[in-house]
Amino acid sequence: METILKHAQGLVYAxxxxxxxxxxxxxxxxxxxxFLEAQGHPFPQHCQTKSASALSRFLNHYDWxxxxxxxxxxxxxxxxxxxxxxxxxxxxxxxxxxxxxxKCGKFLHLGDLxxxxxxxxxxxxxxxxxxxxxxxxxxxxxxxWRVPWSFWIWxxxxxxxxxxxxxxxxxxxxxxxxxxxxxxxxADTEFGTVEFLKAVQKRRWRAVxxxxxxxxxxxxxxxxxxxxHGKRGQQVRLVGIDAPLTVxxxxxxxxxGKRELRFVASTYPYSGAYLVQLGRQRWAIExxxxxxxxxxxxxxxxxxxxxxxxxxxxLSLIADLLACWVSQSFPSWCRLDWGEVSIKAVALLLPxxxxxxxxxxxxxxxxLADELGFEIIVKPLPFLPY
Numbered sequence: 001m002e003t004i005l006k007h008a009q010g011l012v013y014a015x016x017x018x019x020x021x022x023x024x025x026x027x028x029x030x031x032x033x034x035f036l037e038a039q040g041h042p043f044p045q046h047c048q049t050k051s052a053s054a055l056s057r058f059l060n061h062y063d064w065x066x067x068x069x070x071x072x073x074x075x076x077x078x079x080x081x082x083x084x085x086x087x088x089x090x091x092x093x094x095x096x097x098x099x100x101x102x103k104c105g106k107f108l109h110l111g112d113l114x115x116x117x118x119x120x121x122x123x124x125x126x127x128x129x130x131x132x133x134x135x136x137x138x139x140x141x142x143x144x145w146r147v148p149w150s151f152w153i154w155x156x157x158x159x160x161x162x163x164x165x166x167x168x169x170x171x172x173x174x175x176x177x178x179x180x181x182x183x184x185x186x187a188d189t190e191f192g193t194v195e196f197l198k199a200v201q202k203r204r205w206r207a208v209x210x211x212x213x214x215x216x217x218x219x220x221x222x223x224x225x226x227x228x229h230g231k232r233g234q235q236v237r238l239v240g241i242d243a244p245l246t247v248x249x250x251x252x253x254x255x256x257g258k259r260e261l262r263f264v265a266s267t268y269p270y271s272g273a274y275l276v277q278l279g280r281q282r283w284a285i286e287x288x289x290x291x292x293x294x295x296x297x298x299x300x301x302x303x304x305x306x307x308x309x310x311x312x313x314x315l316s317l318i319a320d321l322l323a324c325w326v327s328q329s330f331p332s333w334c335r336l337d338w339g340e341v342s343i344k345a346v347a348l349l350l351p352x353x354x355x356x357x358x359x360x361x362x363x364x365x366x367x368l369a370d371e372l373g374f375e376i377i378v379k380p381l382p383f384l385p386y
Contacts, residue, residue, distance in 0.1 A: 005329040011076045012349045027058035033353035035319030038342035042297040049356045060308035086143030092181040093141040095285040096166045101299035102132040125156045138169040139285045148317045163191050167199040186282040194240045206268040208278045223263050232272025248275040296320045
């Protein structure tokens, strides 16, 4: 797995050299190092190699191409996946879900609800009882590879709804993968709309989505009536959907020992048991949301511009990607936890950032060393000819 690590180092090298100046080069190194600490709170004021104001200017004001960063990262991801593809029978699973980055306070620069006039292009909104930035994420699963590929931010009422944003995200799935593998789109109940199912069927992909138990069938009965009088894996026709759907259900455990009946539907005639298994695999993206928030600080943005927030989200996702690659470079019997992976990632991908942190610590504690009678001298090694 050394090639994975080399490609990760090559990607970091390419991203750093996209920066138009050495100052921005250093700022990007510091930000990636801050994210890769994987402590869940990568606030700019915690950075040991750059000031918070310098990182704020880098994110909000400096003229570097975010699009070039994406155009450099995505081919590197596809190349990595192409080098370690599973057998052809494995499907490409496209997971789509909505996550909320909670925010409190006023954000007038984002078109907040607290403005005198409500704007239709607001970023901080209330959706499903949650206030914050609402992000529709596209997540790819192929074999052992799990990649956050693209996202859209919901801008509030009067703009495309999350299911409509999900339809746009389907167009961003890389064709190099869709041409080679069977594509299964997994989504939550919120995306079980007629429009979304038609968008998946138009591409001749297979959709596996959650369905509300109150969804009506053509005979006028709700889906929950199948639990008593139907069987898993049978095909039904729902109101507003022309093609028949295969339906199954399962009991989802909730807190305090309670259970909730969940229905899952597919545009492909899977068996009832396998359909339930596919429906449960959608929860892989929930694990990703937990990691990207509580380890790589996706929700910790505090920038004053939309460009700064967008750059923060992109760099946080890239840091998660790099950490996953470092984890993949170790054998399966030697998997590390996120804390160990973060230490390895900074040491292997950004050694100069680690060295700067060490120098700062030495400088900060030099007085303590003097009190204890030690003298710390840092000097370069003499040139050694080969």
